[in-house]
Amino acid sequence: MSNHPRAVVRTNSPQREGIAGAGNAAGPAVAQAAVGRVAREVRRQTGGSKCMKEGSVPLNYRDTLLRMFDVTNRKIDNLDTISVRIKTWCITLWGILIAQYIAKGDKTFMVLAVLEIAAMWLIDIHYKFFHEQFLVLSWRMEALILKEEVTANEIAAVNFKNNITGRVFTNSGLHPSLKACFKKYWFHLAYLLLLLVTSVLFVRELVKTT
Numbered sequence: 001m002s003n004h005p006r007a008v009v010r011t012n013s014p015q016r017e018g019i020a021g022a023g024n025a026a027g028p029a030v031a032q033a034a035v036g037r038v039a040r041e042v043r044r045q046t047g048g049s050k051c052m053k054e055g056s057v058p059l060n061y062r063d064t065l066l067r068m069f070d071v072t073n074r075k076i077d078n079l080d081t082i083s084v085r086i087k088t089w090c091i092t093l094w095g096i097l098i099a100q101y102i103a104k105g106d107k108t109f110m111v112l113a114v115l116e117i118a119a120m121w122l123i124d125i126h127y128k129f130f131h132e133q134f135l136v137l138s139w140r141m142e143a144l145i146l147k148e149e150v151t152a153n154e155i156a157a158v159n160f161k162n163n164i165t166g167r168v169f170t171n172s173g174l175h176p177s178l179k180a181c182f183k184k185y186w187f188h189l190a191y192l193l194l195l196l197v198t199s200v201l202f203v204r205e206l207v208k209t210t
Contacts, residue, residue, distance in 0.1 A: 061150045068158065069141045072134055079131040083124055087190050090120035094194050098201065107205070113198050121191045125181055130164065132177035137163045 093116050101109035141158050144150060156162070168175050181187065 061152070061155055062145075064155055065141060065145055065150060065158075068155075069138065069145065072138045072141060075134045076131060076138060079127050079134065082127050083131070086120055086124045086127070090117060090124075090191070091194065093120075094198075098198070101201070105205075107202075110198065110202055110205075114195065117191055117194050117198070121188070124187075124191075125178075128181045128187060129168065129175070129178050130166075132180045133164050136177065 094113050097109045097113040097116060100106070101113070137158060137160075140163075144154055144158060147154075165175075168178050170176075
């Protein structure tokens, strides 16, 4: 039995592993393998952080930010696509209803056309509301990415749970993102044009009947 001392590697983990000493024939290989296991255990318990840095920004924080930023931008693109589709459906249905009105002369189709425009506008506003929230969040992430240091609290401050909401009212009144939707006049332009054309057709019909 060897009298050489045994080298012991300790971690903050409740588990402690002993490493065979140099007296064993395979001592160096066993020790190296054990050190690797300990290092993996430490990384597992600390969430994978290796304390590596790029400049002054921890790599794990930067990677998290970049992933969140990518997901946010994809959300914005998807919501833009949905908005375009809603407008397309609105114009298509409006055209069908107006064609029926012209062919049959039934004012019911005119009323349905107005209701359809209003319904599609409200649905579009709903998605635009979330679009504005993701857009603001994206700007905040951009500013955070450009900073020299990023903390865990700053990462938590830009997650979806703390920034995206379906509530249109806040303690101070209307949600800022919903206000931004109403201020962007070009967003409402297609619906206003459809209402204008519908109104002109309706007035012309009234003039003919009088």
